Amino acid sequence: MDWRRVLFIAVSAVILIGSFWYLYDFASRSDLRDYIGDEVWYVPASRNVLHRLGVSLHYVNETTNSAGINVIFSNTSVRIKYQYEVEKIALRYNATYEMEYLKFPGVYFEVPLENVDGFIGALSSEIPSDAYYVVPGYRYPDKENIQNYLNTEHPFLGKDLIMLGMLVEDRPINWRLPGILAFVMIGLLVVLATYRISGSYLAALIALIFTIADPTLEATAVTAMLDIHVALFVTLFTTLLIYEKRKASGFAVGLAAAAKLSGAFGYPILLIKAFRDERRLTSFLLAIAALPALGFLIPNLVAIKAVGFEQWVDDILGSFRWHLSNKGGHPAASPVWEWFVNKKAFPFHYNPNIFAQTDPFLLLSMVLFILSLPWLYRKRGKILIPFGIFWSTVGFFVLQYLLGGTTQFSFYATVLVPPAAIVMGIALKELLRWEAFTDSLWLYLEWLLEIKDRIRLRLGR
Numbered sequence: 001m002d003w004r005r006v007l008f009i010a011v012s013a014v015i016l017i018g019s020f021w022y023l024y025d026f027a028s029r030s031d032l033r034d035y036i037g038d039e040v041w042y043v044p045a046s047r048n049v050l051h052r053l054g055v056s057l058h059y060v061n062e063t064t065n066s067a068g069i070n071v072i073f074s075n076t077s078v079r080i081k082y083q084y085e086v087e088k089i090a091l092r093y094n095a096t097y098e099m100e101y102l103k104f105p106g107v108y109f110e111v112p113l114e115n116v117d118g119f120i121g122a123l124s125s126e127i128p129s130d131a132y133y134v135v136p137g138y139r140y141p142d143k144e145n146i147q148n149y150l151n152t153e154h155p156f157l158g159k160d161l162i163m164l165g166m167l168v169e170d171r172p173i174n175w176r177l178p179g180i181l182a183f184v185m186i187g188l189l190v191v192l193a194t195y196r197i198s199g200s201y202l203a204a205l206i207a208l209i210f211t212i213a214d215p216t217l218e219a220t221a222v223t224a225m226l227d228i229h230v231a232l233f234v235t236l237f238t239t240l241l242i243y244e245k246r247k248a249s250g251f252a253v254g255l256a257a258a259a260k261l262s263g264a265f266g267y268p269i270l271l272i273k274a275f276r277d278e279r280r281l282t283s284f285l286l287a288i289a290a291l292p293a294l295g296f297l298i299p300n301l302v303a304i305k306a307v308g309f310e311q312w313v314d315d316i317l318g319s320f321r322w323h324l325s326n327k328g329g330h331p332a333a334s335p336v337w338e339w340f341v342n343k344k345a346f347p348f349h350y351n352p353n354i355f356a357q358t359d360p361f362l363l364l365s366m367v368l369f370i371l372s373l374p375w376l377y378r379k380r381g382k383i384l385i386p387f388g389i390f391w392s393t394v395g396f397f398v399l400q401y402l403l404g405g406t407t408q409f410s411f412y413a414t415v416l417v418p419p420a421a422i423v424m425g426i427a428l429k430e431l432l433r434w435e436a437f438t439d440s441l442w443l444y445l446e447w448l449l450e451i452k453d454r455i456r457l458r459l460g461r
Helices: 004-028 039-052 076-092 113-126 159-166 171-197 201-212 215-221 227-242 246-259 266-278 281-308 309-323 360-379 381-402 410-430 436-459
Strands: 066-073 097-098 106-112 133-136 347-350 355-356
Touching: 004 171, 004 215, 039 171, 039 215, 039 281, 066 076, 076 097, 076 106, 076 113, 076 133, 097 171, 106 113, 113 171, 133 347, 159 201, 159 227, 159 246, 159 281, 171 201, 171 215, 171 227, 171 281, 171 381, 171 410, 201 410, 215 227, 215 355, 215 410, 227 246, 227 266, 227 309, 227 381, 227 410, 246 266, 246 281, 266 281, 266 381, 347 410, 360 381, 360 410, 360 436, 381 410
Parallel strands: none
Antiparallel strands: 066 106, 066 133, 097 106, 347 355
16 A cells, blocks of 8 residues: 555544544543533433433432432422422432422422432322423533423434434533534544535645644534534535535435535535436435435424424424524624634533634635635646535525524534535645636636626627
8 A cells, every 4th residue: 555545544534533632631520510501401302302202311420429310300390399309319318419409399308329229219109290290411501491401493413413422311411422423523524525616635734633623513512402403414514515425415415404404504505406317307406405304304303203294394384583583682692703703612611612603714715715626626627515515505605694593603614614614625736836816816807707708698698
């Protein structure tokens, strides 16, 4: 094997493994063993859906060897009537910790592992069954009605992946592990996509460095939210399209939309590619409609099972009104054009600080590369795919803003990073020559003259 390829694989592997280790170590810090940022919505929603499906989670406090148990009362008046009795039962079974929820009717206990069955059995025999229910696992955030929240205003794939970690154990690092793995997979896909277009190990490494060093990706990777998973499937969609796997990329864009609707913002590029390259109508429809729909539907089967198909459809359709509305004067709101200059980073956590900061150099370079795009296109034609997906996504975010969805946040830019990093790796490798810009300007002029001549011919007819 070529020694350069061996070195390239070794360096890439060291970077990716090192990134995983760093993020895992950070996400498992003792001062991050609680909810970070919007984990307060997505993690409880995942827990609630699993509870509806009859899946029991578990959490064990390693210090006290006690299991977490949430006792949720049917309403506030029932809580007033029975909470003291429940607390006496917990005391009888040597509960090591209790937290009373103030914004919904519930209490969280940690009970020694050997006493859990006895505690739950005593509850069932001494408290009426319609007065409460038990949700084993980590404690809830103290938010109003959080015990019933399902987050059906977003599709479900991101929460499906969070659930996979929770099934191992319902603890913060397990919620975050799927996002950390997604971060590593994004890096690997960026390398494959960049090398496929450029044929250059240097370009692929440049793209990888911009990916793993991106502060937005890092922040969302260590926080159990949806955006890192959206970015993963958008990267998969981009890579498959670069490899000319149009049908597979159609399924992948469906998966991206199933993580968050913004994952579909790059869909027009698939449509253009399929329209240009698919010769048979059945293949065309399969690539642009059937497989994307399937990719969207399959990950949502969990939510459909939990709430019913009709309710799920109503919630998804109703979410468009929510996505296109102003959510009030949020202090961290930042419209799409502000992401390019990192004007307002979204705070997930303070001390340690976790902020969704964008990389102005990466994003503003995508503006600059417009000037050299014709030259880059002649050198590396497939660069139009990640470039198009980036600007198609930006365009839809602008459209969302214009249609009323003015409450946007910097962490939405997570999805922009992988296609931008691919373009950056290729462009920096190719644009180390000034003629890239000067030749592009002449090519733009040639195109304008061609357009002018065509218009003149049409008018002359």
